[in-house]
Amino acid sequence: MALCQPELHAILLVVSTLSQFSQDKWETMEAHLRLLETTIWQRAMILFTHGDKLGHLPIETHIKSQGRMLQWLLERCGNRYHVMSSQDTASGRQVQVMVQKIEKMVEANMRPTEMQQRMYTLLREELRRNTERGWQGGREDADMAVMHDGIPKQVWLASRTTVLPRGFLAEPPAMRAGLGLILLGRRRSGKSLAGNLILDREAFHMGTKTVQCAVANGNMSRWTMTVVDTPGWSMFGMAQPEQVKLEIGLSPSLCPPGSKMAFILAIPVDSFKERDRRAVEKYVSVLGDGVWRSTVVLFTYGGELRGRSIEQYIEKTGEPLHWVLDRCGYRHLVFNQYTTDKTEVIQLLEIVEQMYG
Template structure:
């Protein structure tokens, strides 16, 4: 069957599952009214069209089942109207379910929709999980969520693993929509990309599919490598942590107060089939370098790890007191790399062997300053024992946590462009500060001149008055 440039997508589900929000995410704009409500916001079927790449998509937003002011008969009638209208073009049905507890009400919703669709349409039906952001916040993968509930696990098996997850809150929406579309079209037309895309006559659908596949390839490619930048004070075990990740003593590591690393250095290795690059940086607060030279050298880590690091590891020694200096670390990093950097930052505690029976969670809980830093980094932290280079489990756990962070960031990395934007913002801030300082100086100079003029005038008036008094007195003396 020759694919058409237009594709119809019908959203079905329970009230408050995120049906309208998913429609907005797919179209990339606020096409449908979407807000939290115990009642269905959508009373009538709303239809909006848009493009994903070069593929025209028409989205049907339907009233949610349950908790609505409409009767069951009204809803069923509207659903049947949609089914008649949408199938003039290739059509898929997305059964929207919150990535939350799969309750009895959700299960009944699925059953009702299945009855409305019938067996043939169910072959073109996908499960669309919403609230992917909450899964990421809880550090739970979609597979772990599915496996938690036997009924949900059986449902996914029944649909031959046809499911996708949307984060309707993220700004990086294009990639997840393209991934959804490529899954749907490949399944709908049973396309094998290597053999059949080139045979598709319609240029728009062919280009759209190739673009989607290229985006997918780039995402897969990004999963095959990790670029990590180490940041922290001198002597906390930065270079040692890099050696632990690499599994070999590639980076110079000595216990010193002053930084052993005076310039950025880069090493890479292969872990579980993935290329991992580690960039070590001079110690923050290094007294051997001028502050501007230190900031410039540390910032160079972005270009060394081009096209940009996936993770900045802020290295702290687990036994250290968290002082005012440590508290300045996030401000220093933000000053160098911009506000976006903390989205890609992770706390890495070293000397984990010295924790003994204590837990790092207890340590964080007991220190509000440390807790604040961890929270600024999205509650992301890990513990290393750098004395145990052969313990690869601690490294694999770190990489998995970094993977979760990357997924939370929409699959991207900190980029050269972000750094340049941050530098431009810093320059603009500095220029504005200088302008403000110049205005302040001019204002002070103006006030100083006005004060001089005032004092001068008052002095002249006083001298004139004194002169007049003396003259009058002298005149009286002469008269006498």
């Protein structure tokens, strides 16, 4: 990494066409990729070597014959790949085409954030129109492939339920995919603070009102993460309910295909009454009845417990909080805002992994 000056532009994952890309090979590759400690997938491209050994077999046919493991890797790389022949006579042209693909990828990664926000704005407008049409619980999918420059086009829009990205349930057994963490909660619940603690940097602005979903990526230990911070709801007219529900409904489409997705419900350790429970039910239900199977309650501002255990707090708070915890199988964790210890973050990520066996 230090030899790439002034910065790293591309990561070429070299895969030979002469052998099967197996689970063992992926685990070996993953172990080495973790050493980079940087955002990988938006800069990654698969470089197939020994392309001439395929004969007249198209590379697409070869990829299909390799099975889900290689296809999953391609999805993580935004379907970017290049085929390199072993024949010297073709080397010059091959390198030229490869460099052109890399330049296109770099250009896409350098696009202003405003351009990506415009894309998400279009999705929001489409979702709003669908809601206004009053579709009744149906699921509409815009089944589009991922663009080769890395910008996702694969989006599922629905009025009352949200369809998870393709590959979410089709991940090969025992493979450790990236994690998609969606932060939910009322205003000033500590969602942005929790997101920054998870990513170990100031990825989300604190102290300002979140009106649209914000997305940030990061790596920690063996995990590659995408974190989505959603607008918080308010029971006192400080947030527009329909806008908040629209953004929450959009949030799963902002996670990469193949992610192990989890909804992190931030609840500060202060009072939690029946009106808070009703608000949680109202806004979380936008994501469908099955959302609770993938939800973890994250008690924020844990430093305010002041010596009490979280169990004591739960019992004192009473039935409204028990209702929420019961819905998500009593999966919960406490984040202390005063600590820089990463133990809590690791425990949260392990809970998410355990939800998927």
